[in-house]
Each structure stands twice: as C-alpha cells, then as structure tokens.
Amino acid sequence: MSSESYAMNDLKTRELELALDRGAEAGKADHGVRMRVEDLSVYYGKLRAVKNVTMSVGTHKVTALIGPSGCGKSTFIRCLNRMHELTPGARVEGTVLLDDQNLYGSGVDPVNVRRRVGMVFQKPNPFPNMSVRDNVIAGFKLNGVRDRKTLDEVVEKSLRGAALWDEVKDNLQKSGASLSGGQQQRLCIARALAVSPEVLLMDEPCSALDPIATAKIEELIHELKEQVTIVIVTHNMQQAARVSDFTSFFYLGELVEFGETGKLFTAPEKRQTEDYITGRFG
C-alpha cells in the first residue's frame, strides 16, 4: 500500500476521534477515545503480520475487526493487551495508548496492562480445576484476595453481567468444565468482567458456538458496552454489522478501511472493502 493511503487512514482516524471528543466535551459518558493505536507493526521473526496500523477505539463503543483469515486481526487484537508477547519471536513497533498511557512504554508491566484490558478467547477456556464460582473469581483468588463477602458480591455481579446467573446460581460449586459450550463462553466473559477491566477484547468469541449461544453473546455485547469498551474480532460480517459501532477491515496485515459500521457496510470507500463485504473474495 502506498504511503498516501496510510495518510488517508490517519486522516479518517483523526476525523472520527474529533467526533468522539466533541461528544466527550458535551458531557456524554459514552464518548471519547479510550485507546489509540499509532503506526503499529507486528513481526513474527522476519514476517510482518501487521503493517503500520493507526486507528482508535471509542469509549463504551463496540469496535469490530473484520477481514479474511490470516489478515492480522487476531495478531492486532492481541497487541492491545500485550498478549502477543507470549508468542516466541513476536515483536512490536509503534504505540498503543490506553487513555494517555503508552502500553509499550518503558517500565509498563504487561501484568498491569492485562488487568485493565481483559480478553475473551475463541474457544471457551474455563479452568478445569475450578468450580463455576472459583472460575469467576480466579482473577482475585490467584492474586491473593480471600475476603468471602467481597468475592460473593463479585460472583453474582459478574455472572449477572454475563447473563449466566439464572442458569448457574444453584450450581456454583459444579466444575466450570461441566457447562455447555455457550455457558462456558459466558463464564469466561464473567471471569474477564470480574476484575472490572476498562476494555474487553473478544477474539472470535462465537466461532465455537451454535447460533442460539451466538445470539445470546451478541445480545450480551449490547448490554456490556454500558460498562466496558469492547473490541471484537469476527469472521461473521452480519455479526459485525449487528453488534458494532465502528468497524475496521483488515487485509494482508493492513488496515484497509476504518469507519462507522453503518457507513462501512452500506457505502464503503475502498474497492477492497466493498469486494469483501459483498462476498467477492475472502
């Protein structure tokens, strides 16, 4: 891609940010920029998986990342809470700002970053050695919090937040692995919500679920954005259109287009975006 089109994307990002900032000034809680990514590139050894991406994430908005397999969207989302560092040989250039702090600044502990930016994975991964209750409060227990009253409150609040409370409230001591796939995924969402993150990253959270469980999670995402900013990777364009406020289209490691979801799906500015969302490739 030419440097000119990077500049265009940057310009677009600024425009959206200005709009978001105006909202914030007007005193609306659900406006403003929560995360800003500037000129981010990710390498696996010599391979450059994400190329000079600049975009921003609006506070209490849902931002969807779409694009064909291998386009770098999963790699990108894992940079937002420094999870990609667990992959041997991965390396990052550029900045990721959460509010005004650079997550890649010197002296920033990835452990603290991950407390503020939570993550839900593609396959439900409850801890098999723990009960439903212990799974929800794993983030507290493994960090040494033992106060029963606080923990009980967190369990109920998080499970309600993940729309799972009514289904499991009588079986909190059952193993987390004994739930159905969709319940397990909502348990993982509850577990991530329990530590009250500011941003919740979801890496294809519905790809291992049936349509009913998927619908429940989508509904949940609508409710969750009241309390948390969401970034979601999805293969399903209908899903992106249904749940998100903003959408980024990635292709071959580049951010092709970033904009409001309604606009991007009805009147995409780039030819590649249009081809992808109309199913001509990918």
Place this chain on the structure above:
Amino acid sequence: MISRYRYRKFVEWANWTGMLLCIGVSLFFLVAILGYVLVNGASYIDWEFLTAMPVPAGETGGGIANALVGSFLVVLVASLIALPIGIGAAIFVNEFPSQGFGRTVRFLAEVLTGVPSIVVGLFAYALVVIPSGGFSALSGSVAYAFIMVPIILISAHEALRLVPDSLREASLALGIPKWRTIMGVVLPVSSRALITGAVLAISRALGEAAPMLFTAFGNSFWNVNLTKPVATVPLLIYTYATGPYEDWHRKAWAASFVLLVVVLFTSVLTRAFLRGKSNE
C-alpha cells in the same frame, strides 16, 4: 480371487496369533514373578516378621522391622530432595522455553535415567560418604534422589506439556502474574500426572539395592538417625539371599514379597485415589 481372500484371512489370523503370543509371554513373566514370590514368601509372613527386629544368624524367628522403617525413612528423605528439584526443573524447562537449553536438559535427564544404579551409588559414596566420614541413611537418600530426579523431571515435563496453552493465556489475560499462573492453574491442572510420575519414581527407588551398598550400608539394629547406617529392605534381601542359612533364604523371599506388595499397593492406591479425584 478366492485364494487371494484366503491368503488375506490367513495373514490376518497369523498376525493376530502372533500378537496374542507376545502378550502371553509378557504376562507370563509378570505372573511367574508374582507367583514365585508369593509361593516362596507369603507363607513366612506373620505379624512377628513385620514388627520384630532381626535375630542373630543361626537363630530362627525375628523380623525385618528395622529395614521397613529404614526403607521408609531413606525414600521419604530422598523424595523430599528429589520432588522439588525434579518438578522445579520440569517447570523451568516447560514454562520458560529457550530454544536449545530446555531440550538439552531433557536429553541429559534421559541419559541420567540410563545410568546404572551401582554407579549412582558410587557417586553418592564419593559425594557424601567420604566427606562426611562414614556410611549414613542420608547418603542413601542422596543416591535414591539421583535416581528419582530424572524420572520425576521427565514425567513432570510430559505432564506440563499436556496442559493446554489456552489455560495459561486465560490466566495471564486476567492480569495474573506468571508464577501465580503456574502455581494456581498449571500445576493443579496437571496434578494427576505429576502424582503418577512421583509414585513411579518412588516405586523405582524402593526396590533398588545397588545404590545402598556403599551408602546406607545396612544395619542389624534399630536406627532412625540420618547420620548413621540404616537397614533397608532391598539391602536386607541382598544380604539374606546371598547368606549361607536356609532360614535367611526364606526371609529373603518373604521380604521380597513385602516389597512387592508395598510397591503394588502404592500404585494401586494412587490410581484409586486419582480416579476418585477425577469424579469430583
């Protein structure tokens, strides 16, 4: 066409019979050993044999109480040394991968399992017995620990490898530091396999006589002092079996029987315990 079919049926049958034969031979050895020890040893076992001290050569009666306690003591101390080292090393190799180093450690552990136990005994002799000025239970524990560490390391490494990365990621993504992830998620999830490996190592050590020859040395008297020589069951079997008295030979068989039962029970009980645990 027909003959081709018959030929294939024949090959099928021949292979099946061959494998059955192999199973038969391997089972035969197991049953033969168990049966022989049972026939020769079980009749001698009584309460006195398990709880009395040995009597001087030539007298009948007496038991192996000191050797039972000695074996227990030496293996217990060996486990206390070997378990943290073996599991700690396995955690390092698996959870902190650095290209060549982990593989080298693993390879060395595999080589170490092949070192003859008599050589391990000699090494413990040079390392502990000579500097400390005498045979001791502790030197025996060190020798056993040398045998146990590589077994524990390899089995623990396999156990940790089976823990899916998605669980480590789930924990790290909650802002849980790596060491707490290891202690709170990785080790509990792999605990069944870790325990199985530890029991395997303990069973292996329980039956080794060679490393005890010039370390724990043996003792006809009661001793639970780690700095003094101590009797162990395999050593006692060795002494009695090579001795000149008929009664000693029978005691050697009886002690072998006790050893077998202890080892079998340990592994059966562990299995039962782990099965119960998995049903929770």
